[in-house]
Amino acid sequence: MGLTVCGLAGSPFFRKVCTVLNEKGVAYDIENLSPFGAGDEFTKMNPARRIPVLKDSDVGDDFVLPDSSAIVHYIERKYSKNSLMPSDPVEYGRAMWFEEYADSEMASKIGLGVFRKVVFPQMAKQAPDLEGAIEVIRNTLPTIHDYIEGELEGKEWLAGDMFSIADISVAVQYGNLAFTGYAPSAERWPNLAAFMRRVGQKESFAGLHMRAATYFAEMKKIELDPAEGL
Numbered sequence: 001m002g003l004t005v006c007g008l009a010g011s012p013f014f015r016k017v018c019t020v021l022n023e024k025g026v027a028y029d030i031e032n033l034s035p036f037g038a039g040d041e042f043t044k045m046n047p048a049r050r051i052p053v054l055k056d057s058d059v060g061d062d063f064v065l066p067d068s069s070a071i072v073h074y075i076e077r078k079y080s081k082n083s084l085m086p087s088d089p090v091e092y093g094r095a096m097w098f099e100e101y102a103d104s105e106m107a108s109k110i111g112l113g114v115f116r117k118v119v120f121p122q123m124a125k126q127a128p129d130l131e132g133a134i135e136v137i138r139n140t141l142p143t144i145h146d147y148i149e150g151e152l153e154g155k156e157w158l159a160g161d162m163f164s165i166a167d168i169s170v171a172v173q174y175g176n177l178a179f180t181g182y183a184p185s186a187e188r189w190p191n192l193a194a195f196m197r198r199v200g201q202k203e204s205f206a207g208l209h210m211r212a213a214t215y216f217a218e219m220k221k222i223e224l225d226p227a228e229g230l
């Protein structure tokens with residue numbers, strides 16, 4: 001009873017919601033739901049046919065809320081303890097920005113550009129497009145890493161001097177990069193590497209991340225020459 005998060009651990013948006021619930025200490029169930037091949041029922045849950053969606057039986061059997069951002073903000077209103085939103089207006093605004101940047105810009109470049117090229121073909125027992133993914137890593141991702149690296153200068157966390165929705169949103173996207181075998185160079189982006197180590201030490205993030213990593217473990221991974229400095 002109560003909350004059920006529907007989706008798959010390989011989805012960064014699904015893990016974002018679960019990490020928030022874990023961090024807040026709110027109990028929930030997980031319902032495995034793949035957006036691919038789901039029936040018409042799924043369109044009724046989310047007309048965009050995307051995961052995650054949240055069910056809350058406290059509200060009623062028909063209550064379904066799509067979209068990780070809508071879900072996270074719903075959870076924050078319903079359970080105020082251990083807030084993941086900075087209270088200062090400027091830092092709150094920054095946290096909202098990082099959440100949006102991660103969910104749109106990072107997700108399209110990392111999710112579509114790298115993760116799907118490596119993982120999706122292998123799920124269909126086909127060869128991964130490793131070269132296509134490496135091209136995105138070479139030409140597109142450094143702009144994202146440079147930006148996050150600069151925003152972390154002299155800081156542990158992205159907004160409000162606290163572990164917040166900003167950090168969770170960004171870290172789950174980098175989590176999906178890790179599943180492909182690629183992590184940004186710690187020499188070139190040391191703040192980013194240290195940030196991901198800090199997030200990785202949080203059980204709220206690491207449990208589900210490791211579960212997904214195990215699922216992808218046997219797949220062929222990206223291998224880059226360290227001399228490329230990527």
Ligand SMILES: N[C@@H](CCC(=O)N[C@@H](CS)C(=O)NCC(=O)O)C(=O)O
Pocket residue numbers: 010011012013035049050051052066067068069103
């Ligand atoms: N803005 C949405 C994005 C959700 C999303 O794109 N989910 C992906 C999985 S990571 C999905 O369901 N994709 C289905 C598809 O591409 O058909 C959110 O924050 O929940």
